[in-house]
Amino acid sequence: MMQMKQQQDLAQLIEEFKQRCQQKGLKLTYQRMVIYEALATSHDHPDAEHVYKRVRERIPTISRDTVYRTLALLCDMGLIASVGCARDRVRFDPNVGIHHHFICQRCGTAYDVDWPEFQRLDVPDDLRRVGRLESIRVELRGTCKNCAPEPDDRRQTQHADAE
Numbered sequence: 001m002m003q004m005k006q007q008q009d010l011a012q013l014i015e016e017f018k019q020r021c022q023q024k025g026l027k028l029t030y031q032r033m034v035i036y037e038a039l040a041t042s043h044d045h046p047d048a049e050h051v052y053k054r055v056r057e058r059i060p061t062i063s064r065d066t067v068y069r070t071l072a073l074l075c076d077m078g079l080i081a082s083v084g085c086a087r088d089r090v091r092f093d094p095n096v097g098i099h100h101h102f103i104c105q106r107c108g109t110a111y112d113v114d115w116p117e118f119q120r121l122d123v124p125d126d127l128r129r130v131g132r133l134e135s136i137r138v139e140l141r142g143t144c145k146n147c148a149p150e151p152d153d154r155r156q157t158q159h160a161d162a163e
């Protein structure tokens with residue numbers, strides 16, 4: 001069942017991607033489509049290097065530079081999203097819809113998490129002071145089940161950005 005849902009999601013993601021490219025006037029070349037598909041079929045929010053490796057399986061002649069530039073372009077146009085803030089290793093997400101991310105502090109994997117309550121929170125005055133809210137993407141941090149199999153491990157790292 002999970003598998004079928006993922007396939008439906010994939011077809012839907014690709015269809016939405018085509019429509020958004022049209023809306024934004026971006027020509028959907030074969031290369032761009034393959035790069036998007038490589039991202040859309042990976043469920044681990046890969047970085048550019050991993051996308052490049054996957055794309056090369058289908059287009060062996062493609063250059064690393066093309067893949068990196070295409071990802072940056074799609075990201076700038078809002079056609080894909082970036083995850084996390086590590087400058088050197090930005091990860092990408094084919095899903096620009098509302099969802100949040102749980103980042104494992106040990107293995108670095110980013111998992112998609114639905115948490116609709118966030119969308120219903122009142123906007124605090126402090127946020128109004130700095131600008132207009134357009135979307136909410138929360139980055140949750142902790143330890144994933146692969147790294148800490150105990151079912152009740154709920155350790156949360158609150159000051160995750162401290163070096």
Ligand SMILES: [Zn+2]
Nearest residue numbers: 104107144147
């Ligand atoms: Zn982990």
Ligand SMILES: [Zn+2]
Nearest residue numbers: 093095099112
């Ligand atoms: Zn995601």
